[in-house]
Amino acid sequence: MNEIKVPELAESITEGTIAEWLVKQGDKVEKGDPVVELETDKVNVEVNSEYSGVITEIIQVEGDDVEVGDVIAKIDENAEAGSVNTESAQGQADAKEEKQTEASPKQDIKEEAKKDFKEETQTSVDVIASPAARKRARELGIDLSKVSPRDPLGRIRPEDVEDAAKGTAKSSEQKEEKKPIEKIEFDKPVERIKMSRRRQTIAKRLVEVQQEAAMLTTFNEVDLTNVMKLRSERKEKFIEKHGVKLGFMSFFTKAVVGALKDFPLLNAEIQGNEIVMKKFYDIGIAVSTEDGLVVPVVRDADRLDFAGVEKEIGNLGKKARDKKLEMSDLQGGSFTITNGGTFGSMLSTPILNAPQVGILGMHNIQKRAVVMPDDSIEVRPMMYLALSYDHRIVDGKEAVQFLVRVKQLLEDPYDLLLEG
Incomplete structure (x- = not known):
């Protein structure tokens, strides 16, 4: 057996x-x-x-x-x-x-034993540790919840377990204990639904980001007249040649990559007292599914042409909706784009996708009266953009200039399309 x-x-x-x-x-x-x-x-x-x-x-x-x-x-x-x-x-x-x-x-005895076991191991379950660290912890009989990681992101590695075994690691008991959640009873009918594991993780991570990062958001607006004109001019030939539609996301992805090259701190992350400058452009694209938000990553977006970006976004979106995403599809992004405009959002302050230090929020396209340089008034398709960033390493000046650069590239997209 x-x-x-x-x-x-x-x-x-x-x-x-x-x-x-x-x-x-x-x-x-x-x-x-x-x-x-x-x-x-x-x-x-x-x-x-x-x-x-x-x-x-x-x-x-x-x-x-x-x-x-x-x-x-x-x-x-x-x-x-x-x-x-x-x-x-x-x-x-x-x-x-x-x-x-x-x-x-x-059954009571069995259930009680199971409950005790879960209570004893709950803190170990919540920690983030590499498989090698977990294996070493089992070998040494170390409780991972008592291990203090060196990694600022809280990930425990084998060397941290070794330190704990020698008694040099700090006890995690100093951490503030969580208060038990009190269930509130209502006089009127309610329905209690257990949160899915993914939703619980999303909730936990979002709170952690707001507590750990010095998050700030800056806004701008972009005139999408030329993007829409270019899409209209090229859409038929683009589909015939590449077998995929020329959408908005490829323009925004390429514009973000261009701006990241000019302002590399938005493509970095913090590790301890070091700033890790990433020399690659793996752009996360937030996708909404029935089970919650996931952020699959378009790898090496700087090396893809517009058709390559559109195909990759389409493939990742389909995998997300079909629940076929793999861990490799979600790990290692350097910057994230989220599009609340698909649901009608006019303005929002997106939350960072840690450990990244920047996220661009797209919003709904609305026709608005715009005063042109010659003081004439024209109706233009406008979109508000929001950039949330980690103020610990990105100054306001750099964040504003990054967003202005994205705006410039989108308002003059012909060179962007030709250069890829």
């Missing part, structure tokens, strides 16, 4: 929720077949069987929270399909419902 366990998922991901079992108890599977889908903080991950055989027991049912190393099912390499009692899996699910109202003493 072999066990199916939750594998090492990715750096900083140590737990997930059983989203869907892809097999049933009694099913025969081959080695490498996907058996269960896990919902993690960032992406959904399929877990494959490491053995060929018959699923004899499903231990964790849909909706259960599991951690790396947890046994979620058992598989018998010698059993035959159909020889396993398939009623026990449903019985487990039914028992979960029943235990909330009429749990037996044995």
